[in-house]
Amino acid sequence: MEIDEIRNNLKRVWGDIEGVCKQAGRDPAEVTLISVTKTLNVEVLKRAILAGATDLGENYVQEAKEKIEEILIAGVTAGEGGGVGGGVRWHFIGRLQRNKAKYAVKLFDLIHTVDSVPLAVELDKRAKNMGKVQDILVQVNISFEEQKSGISVEGVIDLVGEISTLENLKIQGLMGMPPFGLDPETARPFFVTLRGIREKVQAKNIPNVLMNELSMGMSADYTVAIEEGATMVRVGTAIFGSRG
Ligand SMILES: *Cc1c(COP(=O)(O)O)cnc(C)c1O
Numbered sequence: 001m002e003i004d005e006i007r008n009n010l011k012r013v014w015g016d017i018e019g020v021c022k023q024a025g026r027d028p029a030e031v032t033l034i035s036v037t038k039t040l041n042v043e044v045l046k047r048a049i050l051a052g053a054t055d056l057g058e059n060y061v062q063e064a065k066e067k068i069e070e071i072l073i074a075g076v077t078a079g080e081g082g083g084v085g086g087g088v089r090w091h092f093i094g095r096l097q098r099n100k101a102k103y104a105v106k107l108f109d110l111i112h113t114v115d116s117v118p119l120a121v122e123l124d125k126r127a128k129n130m131g132k133v134q135d136i137l138v139q140v141n142i143s144f145e146e147q148k149s150g151i152s153v154e155g156v157i158d159l160v161g162e163i164s165t166l167e168n169l170k171i172q173g174l175m176g177m178p179p180f181g182l183d184p185e186t187a188r189p190f191f192v193t194l195r196g197i198r199e200k201v202q203a204k205n206i207p208n209v210l211m212n213e214l215s216m217g218m219s220a221d222y223t224v225a226i227e228e229g230a231t232m233v234r235v236g237t238a239i240f241g242s243r244g
Pocket of ligand 1: 038059093094219234235236238
């Protein structure tokens with residue numbers, strides 16, 4: 001996809017975000033658009049950054065590693081709208097295997113998909129070795145599907161409590177996904193559920209835990225997710241077209 005098309009799509013999505021925030025009485029600055037670039041060629045990522053994308057989301061560690069390294073070498077920095085210091089923030093949004101924890105910590109500013117103590121312990125260890133405090137989100141299985149990743153709704157408070165004791169991880173909030181393929185209005189109650197879980201965690205006042213971020217909403221339903229409190233939306237298809 002050419003840069004003009006990417007820029008137009010970004011503008012349209014930003015416009016939607018602004019519009020829905022205005023209607024919902026929210027400040028658009030509270031909502032981060034994460035451009036999801038999984039499976040896309042690194043040239044497309046460079047164009048997205050030049051077109052003003054400040055936050056990119058990737059699902060596979062090895063693929064992301066190759067692309068991020070190339071972008072760092074090429075020194076591509078955000079154009080219009082640019083990120084802090086002209087840099088790009090990298091988000092890991094895929095399923096994370098423990099044996100990839102080291103690279104995930106090395107590469108990503110925010111890991112959205114922490115859903116178990118063993119994974120958290122491994123990330124904490126790797127972050128400590130690198131002298132980094134790794135920002136993470138706890139992924140919650142709000143769809144109640146067996147296969148899906150994410151901690152069960154009943155398990156969230158305990159998991160957050162255990163992770164809060166790990167000195168090199170910092171919980172910033174929660175991430176969740178409704179069942180695949182729902183229309184936006186059918187997805188809405190799942191977003192409401194995640195917001196409710198955040199409120200429950202907030203009420204516990206667990207030290208070292210922030211609940212500022214709610215990562216929810218994708219191409220099909222990001223406006224509804226924002227109406228229900230999303231602070232991060234993860235959008236691929238609406239910016240880059242179908243991944244085929
Ligand atoms: C692929 C993906 C997205 C983006 O999906 P689109 O429907 O293309 O916007 C968002 N979140 C996660 C976790 C993904 O894997």
